[in-house]
Amino acid sequence: MKATKKEMIYEGKAKKIWSINEDENLLLAEFKDSLTAFNGIKKSQELGKGALNNKISTQIFKILETNGIKTDLIETISDNEQIVKKCTIIPLEVIVRNIATGSLTKRLGIKDGTVLPFALVEFCYKNDDLNDPILNDEHALLLNAIENQDELNYLKNEAKKINSILKEFFIKKDLKLVDFKIEFGKDVDGNIILADEISPDSCRFWDAKTNEKLDKDRFRQDLGNVKVAYEEVLKRILS
Numbered sequence: 001m002k003a004t005k006k007e008m009i010y011e012g013k014a015k016k017i018w019s020i021n022e023d024e025n026l027l028l029a030e031f032k033d034s035l036t037a038f039n040g041i042k043k044s045q046e047l048g049k050g051a052l053n054n055k056i057s058t059q060i061f062k063i064l065e066t067n068g069i070k071t072d073l074i075e076t077i078s079d080n081e082q083i084v085k086k087c088t089i090i091p092l093e094v095i096v097r098n099i100a101t102g103s104l105t106k107r108l109g110i111k112d113g114t115v116l117p118f119a120l121v122e123f124c125y126k127n128d129d130l131n132d133p134i135l136n137d138e139h140a141l142l143l144n145a146i147e148n149q150d151e152l153n154y155l156k157n158e159a160k161k162i163n164s165i166l167k168e169f170f171i172k173k174d175l176k177l178v179d180f181k182i183e184f185g186k187d188v189d190g191n192i193i194l195a196d197e198i199s200p201d202s203c204r205f206w207d208a209k210t211n212e213k214l215d216k217d218r219f220r221q222d223l224g225n226v227k228v229a230y231e232e233v234l235k236r237i238l239s
C-alpha cells in the first residue's frame with residue numbers, strides 16, 4: 001500500500017512511529033540503524049541493521065500469523081518501514097526463556113546454557129527510569145499495567161504458543177531459540193495482538209551446532225560481526 005508520513009508520534013531506541021495521511025487506524029514503523037544495550041547506556045550505529053530487523057521481523061510475524069497468532073503487522077512497504085495496526089502498547093515486556101543465560105543466570109545463579117525443563121515466562125515493567133524491573137502478576141495488576149488476571153493469563157498462553165511455533169521453526173534452520181522478548185498491544189476494538197518486533201535485537205539465537213551467538217549479545221559483549229550475525233539469521237530464515 002501507499003503510505004505517506006504525517007507526524008512522528010513516538011521515537012524509541014530502535015524505531016520511529018509515524019501517523020500516516022491515508023488511514024488514522026494505521027501507523028508506520030520505521031526501523032532505525034541504532035544499536036543500544038543496557039537501557040541505552042551503550043550506543044552504536046550499524047548501517048543496514050534496521051532493514052535487516054525489518055525483514056527478519058516481517059518474516060517471523062508472517063509465520064506466526066499463519067499459525068493463528070494475531071499481530072499488528074499489515075504490510076512491509078520498504079527496506080526499513082512497515083505499516084502496522086494502531087494499538088495501545090501494554091507496558092509489559094513478556095520474556096520467554098528456553099535456555100538460561102543473561103539476567104536469569106545472574107538473578108538466580110542458574111548455570112549459563114542450562115536447558116530449562118519448561119519454557120519460563122517472565123514479565124518486566126516497561127519503564128526505562130526503573131530499568132524495566134521484573135514483576136509478578138500482582139505487581140502488574142497493582143501498577144494497572146494490565147486490566148485483569150484473565151488478560152495476564154492470555155499473555156502467558158500466547159507467549160508460550162509463540163515460543164512453541166518459533167522454537168520448532170528455528171531449530172529447522174539450525175538455530176536454538178534461547179530466549180526472547182515480546183510486546184503486546186490492544187487494538188481499537190480491544191483485542192490483544194502481538195506488536196513491536198521479533199528480531200536479533202530482542203531474541204537470543206545460538207547456532208545449533210556450535211552455540212555461536214547470532215544476536216545482540218554480539219554487541220552487548222563486544223564480540224564483533226554484529227551485522228554479519230543478523231545477516232546470517234535472515235539468510236537462514238529465508239532458506
Ligand code: 5GP
Binds near residue numbers: 204
Ligand atoms: P535478559 O533478561 O536476559 O537481559 O533478556 C532476555 C531476553 O529478552 C533477551 O533475548 C533480550 O534480548 C530480550 N530483552 C530483554 N529486555 C529487552 C529490552 O529492553 N529490549 C529488547 N529489544 N530486548 C530485550
